[in-house]
Amino acid sequence: MKKLFFYSFFGVLFLTACHREDIATPGLLVPLTVDQDNSIPSLSINGTRLHVESFGNPTDPIVIVIHGGPGGDYRSMLSAAQLAYNGYFVVFYDQRGSGLSKREDKSQYEKADAVQLFINDLDGIVNHFKLQDTQKVFLAGHSWGAMLATGYINQHPEKISGAILAEPGGFTWTQTQEYLDRSNHIKFFSEALNNAIFPEQIFAGRSEHEVLDYKASYFGAFENAPGNTIGNSGPYPFWRNGAVAFNTLIDNADKNGFDFTTRLNQFPTKILFLYSEFNTAYGLDWAKTVSSPYPNVDVQLLNGTGHEMYYFGWNNLYPKALTYLNNLK
Amino acid sequence: MKIYKIALLSSWLLAFTNSYSQEINWRNTDSSSSHFVSINFGADYSSYYGLSYGYKIKNKFAPIVIGNDFNVSFGKQLTDDWKSRTTIQTELWHNKHFSWSLKTGFIVKRFESEIARLVNLGADITTIFGFSKPKGGIGLVIHYDRSSSTHIKNKLLKEYYPEIKDGWYKTSGGNFKFGIRGNYSIKKWNTYLNIGKTYGQNFKDNPTLPFYLDIAIQKQF
Numbered sequence: 203m204k205k206l207f208f209y210s211f212f213g214v215l216f217l218t219a220c221h222r223e224d225i226a227t228p229g230l231l232v233p234l235t236v237d238q239d240n241s242i243p244s245l246s247i248n249g250t251r252l253h254v255e256s257f258g259n260p261t262d263p264i265v266i267v268i269h270g271g272p273g274g275d276y277r278s279m280l281s282a283a284q285l286a287y288n289g290y291f292v293v294f295y296d297q298r299g300s301g302l303s304k305r306e307d308k309s310q311y312e313k314a315d316a317v318q319l320f321i322n323d324l325d326g327i328v329n330h331f332k333l334q335d336t337q338k339v340f341l342a343g344h345s346w347g348a349m350l351a352t353g354y355i356n357q358h359p360e361k362i363s364g365a366i367l368a369e370p371g372g373f374t375w376t377q378t379q380e381y382l383d384r385s386n387h388i389k390f391f392s393e394a395l396n397n398a399i400f401p402e403q404i405f406a407g408r409s410e411h412e413v414l415d416y417k418a419s420y421f422g423a424f425e426n427a428p429g430n431t432i433g434n435s436g437p438y439p440f441w442r443n444g445a446v447a448f449n450t451l452i453d454n455a456d457k458n459g460f461d462f463t464t465r466l467n468q469f470p471t472k473i474l475f476l477y478s479e480f481n482t483a484y485g486l487d488w489a490k491t492v493s494s495p496y497p498n499v500d501v502q503l504l505n506g507t508g509h510e511m512y513y514f515g516w517n518n519l520y521p522k523a524l525t526y527l528n529n530l531k
Numbered sequence: 532m533k534i535y536k537i538a539l540l541s542s543w544l545l546a547f548t549n550s551y552s553q554e555i556n557w558r559n560t561d562s563s564s565s566h567f568v569s570i571n572f573g574a575d576y577s578s579y580y581g582l583s584y585g586y587k588i589k590n591k592f593a594p595i596v597i598g599n600d601f602n603v604s605f606g607k608q609l610t611d612d613w614k615s616r617t618t619i620q621t622e623l624w625h626n627k628h629f630s631w632s633l634k635t636g637f638i639v640k641r642f643e644s645e646i647a648r649l650v651n652l653g654a655d656i657t658t659i660f661g662f663s664k665p666k667g668g669i670g671l672v673i674h675y676d677r678s679s680s681t682h683i684k685n686k687l688l689k690e691y692y693p694e695i696k697d698g699w700y701k702t703s704g705g706n707f708k709f710g711i712r713g714n715y716s717i718k719k720w721n722t723y724l725n726i727g728k729t730y731g732q733n734f735k736d737n738p739t740l741p742f743y744l745d746i747a748i749q750k751q752f
Contacts, residue, residue, distance in 0.1 A: 222680055222699040230696045231683070393606030396577035397644040400604060400612050402738045403576040404640060404651045404678055406704035407731025413703070414736065419688055420646050421739070437645065439691050 206431055214250040218311055226410035232442050239306040244303075245295070247326035248319070252304035254295045258286030258333070263338040263363070263531055264331055266293045268324070270345030273418070273448030275301025281516040282342060288312075289531070290340075293331055297350075298323050300444035305411045311450035314458050317353060324354050328361055340365035340527060345369055345514055349378070352464040359469040364530040366523050368476045368504075368511055369484055373466075385483035385509075387431045394427030411446055417477040418443035426510075433480025433508020463495035472498045474526040478515065480508035500526070554723040554747060555596050557622045557630055558665045559716040560587060564751040567596065571747035575729070576738055577612065578605045583747075585618075593619045600636075611643040616655070630663035630670070638676060648684040651676055651703070659712055667715040672727060675706035705732035708743060721749040 228238050236244035236251050245254040253275075265285055269276040276294040286292050296303040297320060299311070310319065328339055339362055343351035348370035352400055355362050371385075372378035388395055398421045405417040422443050426434045473496045477489040486503070493499045500524060507515025555567065567585035572578075583596030597619050604612040621633035633656070640651040653676055661670020681700045688695055710727015725745040731737050 220699060223696065225681075225700045225703050229694070231685075231688075233692050233694075284580055338683070357574045385633055390574075391578050391605040393604075396604040396606045396612060397646075399739050400577040400642050401649060403706060404642065404681060404703050405650055406735040406738070407736055408704040408707045409736055420644065423644065423646050423687075437687055441691070 211522065216475075225405070225416065226408065226412045228412060230412075231416040233302060235302050235304055235442070242302050245330065246328075247330065248323050250298050250306060250323070251304040252295050252298065252323065252327075254293065254327070256291060256293045257283040258289075258291040260291050260331070261333060261337065262289050263340065263527070264293060264328075265290045265342055265527065266295075266324070266327060266331075266339045268295075268341060268343040268347030268351050269297065269301070270347050271300055271444065271448055272297065272346050273300050273444035273446075275444075276439045277301070277393060277440050277515040278510060279331055279344060280364075281520070284516075284520060285524065285527070288528075290527065291331070293327065295327055296441070297444075297447070299447035301441045303444075305444075305446070308446050308450050311447055311454055313452075316451060316454050317460050318351075321351055321353050321357060325358065325361075328358075338349040338531065340530070341365040342523065343367055343370070345371065345509065346375045349373060349462065350468070353460070355469050356462045356465050359465065362469075362471075364471050364473070364527065366474045366476065366526060367493070368519075369478060369481065369489075369509055373462040373495060373503060375455045377492065378455070381483065381488065385432050385481075386425075386452055387483070392427075392429075394424055394429070397427065398424035413493070414445035415442050418445035418448070430508075430512075431481070431483045433478055433482065434478075434510045435508065435514055438510050438513040454527075466495040468509055469496065470498055471530070472500055472526075474522065475499050475501045476504050476511065476519065476522070477501070477510050478507045479503060479505045484509070541693065541740075554712070554714065554721070554725075554749065555585065555620065555622075555632070556668065556714050556716050556721050557594060557625065557632060557662070558663050558668070560594065560751065562589075564719065566591070567598065567751050568751055569723075569747045570729040571723075571745055573725070573743065573745035574740060575743040575745065578741060579603060579614075580605065593621050593623075595619065608643075612641065614638065614640045628662055628664060629660070630668070631658070631660045633658050645687050647686050649689055650682040651678055652680045653705075655677065661712070665716065667713070669711065669713045670708045671707065672712050672725065674708035674710075675705060675732075677732070678703045706730065706738075707732060707734070710743065719751050720739060721751065723747040723749065 236242045236253050243255050267282050275296045287480050299306040341351040348367035371381040401420040426437045475493040477484045489501045555661050563680040565587045569583040572580040579602040581602035583600045585596045588595045600616040602614045616636040616638045622632045624631045636655045640655045642649040655676035657674040659672050661668040681703050682698050685695050707730045713723050715726045
């Protein structure tokens with residue numbers, strides 16, 4: 203008994219004495235962002251600092267790649283840089299508060315017009331990289347990125363020469379909710395759900411963005427777990443989950459809604475609209491429903507991949523994207 | 532070697548003979564019962580099932596029960612996620628129909644997925660005040676648990692971010708729970724229902740599953 207007490211006492215003493223880090227320390231559990239590490243390529247736009255990279259000749263037609271989320275980053279879409287070898291200037295950026303872009307206060311995403319902030323950021327990217335009036339600008343959006351691309355086209359149809367849209371959930375909040383209900387199918391006793399939410403009891407009640415972003419890494423794995431509805435064959439790389447941007451924008455949409463379709467009839471250019479073979483929550487019917495506000499749309503199935511098609515299905519996506527872009531170049 | 536085996540056996544028994552909510556109906560304990568064995572299941576952040584064991588220490592001053600709860604999360608991987616809590620509890624005050632009890636515990640949690648492996652040490656305190664009779668009762672529950680240290684061994688995240696730092700981390704937060712406990716007893720058998728709401732300690736960053744539920748069946752002997 204004495205020995206047990208001795209070892210227990212000194213065990214606890216050892217643990218409290220040994221060096222322990224603070225989980226909120228920048229750079230320990232999530233990568234540094236552009237405002238914390240000046241070596242990361244960045245651009246100051248619309249009152250924030252975005253992580254931005256570009257590939258190719260700046261005078262070529264521009265393809266702006268827009269990642270999903272909200273709160274995701276473009277790391278899993280980097281294959282699209284290949285388009286630079288086909289005569290396109292390819293621009294990637296992490297959206298406000300996401301990926302390696304600067305973190306922003308929650309209050310920015312709580313305002314009724316928070317989505318407009320993201321549309322204005324994209325407008326800032328377009329205006330920054332477009333060097334001549336005749337230079338064409340194409341948008342390549344995935345998931346939420348395809349929704350944002352549509353929100354932009356709805357406001358600035360004259361600035362865009364074409365768009366590749368990959369499985370946007372919907373172009374209105376009502377439509378998006380319907381899709382999310384299908385795609386986030388939850389099995390209550392599953393390993394996948396428990397793996398997503400068990401760590402929340404350990405990382406609990408801390409508001410620092412670094413802590414929230416790290417915790418979101420566990421939750422984010424839910425959509426890639428075996429048997430997932432959206433057909434992802436496994437995890438895909440990312441830099442940082444922008445937890446505050448994601449959670450607050452979802453709450454905002456739930457409160458204020460959005461409608462990106464009000465002026466899409468003024469965009470006569472053909473849209474390439476892609477949906478994936480393995481995403482059982484999507485399918486041809488939903489692709490037709492979502493894309494219907496566009497007057498001119500080419501809906502195509504992408505075989506051999508699920509929702510994360512820029513990562514798992516790039517080999518099939520690339521020729522379709524290139525053919526589409528070359529026809530409008 | 533013998534001591535090592537005994538320690539190992541004791542640890543194993545401690546781990547597998549107890550439950551998340553080693554509950555006691557203080558009005559239904561008698562001098563002939565010293566052991567409390569329970570099985571339980573529920574949802575508290577994740578869905579789980581568990582076993583528990585409690586032992587009543589007889590003394591002149593106040594009833595004291597020491598015990599251990601052990602929970603395993605549902606899922607295909609049986610032993611990757613679990614929570615063990617070693618507790619000591621007592622009834623601080625009671626009169627004819629009312630009771631006020633206090634329970635404190637030392638908690639060890641383990642979690643593993645493709646993302647990372649976590650080993651978390653912490654402590655908690657629970658107080659229950661309510662109506663209590665030998666046949667059953669109902670009480671208000673207030674609970675707080677706090678993480679003390681967490682060891683993080685990153686897996687997939689290490690591939691994505693090689694500079695990520697593994698090792699021991701200071702407190703990663705805590706939780707408040709507010710709820711109701713109901714219990715019903717027949718002879719040496721007790722059943723318990725715990726239900727309530729969970730908050731992060733700052734009442735801002737609350738869990739995805741904001742409620743907890745625990746159902747336990749207990750035999751005392």
